[in-house]
Amino acid sequence: MKLIVISHPGGSPGAPPGSLRDEAGLINKLFENGLQILHLRKPDSTREQVKKLLSEIDQKYHSRISLHQYHCLAEEFGIFRLHFTEKERAATSWDDFQMMRKRGFTLSTSIHDIEQLDTLSSCFSYAFFGPVFDSISKKGYHGVVNNNFKLTKKPVNLIALGGIGTSNLENIQAMNFDGAAILGALWEQPEDAVINFRRLSQLLVPESSAGRSGLKPGDGDMVALSPSPRLKPGIDERRADADGYRSGYHDICGPGCTSPGGDDRVHIPNPQDQQSQRPNPRFRPGAHNMRAPSQEPQNTAYGFSQSKDLDTIAKLHFISSQKSGLSHLQSIQKALDAGCKWIQLRVKNQSEEDVLPLALKAKKLCDGYNAKLIINDFPLIAKEVRAYGLHLGLSDMKIPQARKIVGNEMIVGGTANTFEDIILRINEGADYVGLGPYRFTTTKQNLSPILGLEGYQKLMDRLAKAGHHTPIIAIGGIVPDDIATLKNTGVHGVAMSSALLQSADIKETVSKIKSTLC
């Protein structure tokens, strides 16, 4: 069960009286106090005002913000969450949503009729539903659920909205919502917003004991809704209100990604139009400097120039090793001779100063074979030797931080062992995810729990259902005979070390693996 905060509407009709002083400071404090997701909904603010507010919010929290308006600001601020109103959802094609998902966005939307749940695309990671209780800030907006309301299975995570405060948060949990969105309970008395947020957080059932009810971004494996909840009278009148976006709880979504008074349609920019702006464009959420602000398209769904190409990530990754009586460079030479085109230099237990000369040599070797060099663990070395990529584990530097060193063009991969890790990696902007271990291996110490074929199958099915397309690279104890079965789980490729180095005919092995994977 998650708490989502919706920002102070800041001057919109029906907003709490009085202006909010130091809004960014308050938002930063909410994040410091454990806020996971803030929906920034500013229906009456200009783009410049929203931009100013975002620039005042600590950058480390930008990844926890979902934009309701001005989606085109996402790129500049490293935001990868976008919210779509009901109206915008209707005006946007499934393909466009798919494309946004593919580009790494977490999408949310709003529904005002529970029956709409079944019609939502799996592109949405969660949806707001409400007003569940009588609104705190908008007098006269009555809740639509009765006390018997109980959700069982849902196609997307459902977040209750409207009139939620300390007195009824527990009811929301009992109704089996995946989360609660808080607005009036915080912003009625902004000076108490942080303390009220803390009180609400303390009422939450911890995720571990909440079982399946925890909101997991992208989780789409809840498939049916029953029993059909009875709605209180009144919802239909509100839904029929043509001006509902301004007057009712529809207003929670606001006029969406468009500027107030702007075109309601969501545009997908034509990648070709953008190409002249960036010679080698590859989208990554979290990118901060891909286009000068003056070049940003207005009223676009996301404003990014081009999707990352799946082909940029090889299907066979060789991981260097000095296990089999070879040095790292010798192992790389062997893999290159055998036809490997994606080489990861993975030197453990040596200092950065010692790894740098090895990396420079490895780069030279790879260049000679037109192969791509990936540096494990060391962002500075990756930058220094102009490697093609960098690989980071869960206990290495965080990907957004590393991006500040290596820039946006470099491929950055991240390790994962669970579904939550994968989502974290996707949200951090990883270009691929190394998922492992498949089975026990002595190549890596302190292995995470072994996933096995069943583990991969479950994780890959879950990712597919949630509409995630970031390439997954299987790793850990993989032997050539595993490749076909692993490929069938949906993984993009495999990373191997010992099985290649120990192969009697490495060239033949590499060739077979490549043809199985393509």
Ligand SMILES: Cc1ncc(COP(=O)(O)OP(=O)(O)O)c(N)n1
């Ligand atoms: C492709 C790929 N996937 C996973 C890993 C493991 O990285 P990490 O968890 O940082 O562990 P070390 O390799 O650093 O021991 C990887 N290197 N490559």
Ligand SMILES: Cc1nc(C(=O)O)sc1CCOP(=O)(O)O
């Ligand atoms: C480097 C690495 N990472 C793993 C993970 O599970 O994250 S397993 C692993 C070792 C891969 O080498 P081999 O093919 O010899 O098992």
Ligand SMILES: [Mg+2]
């Ligand atoms: Mg590492």
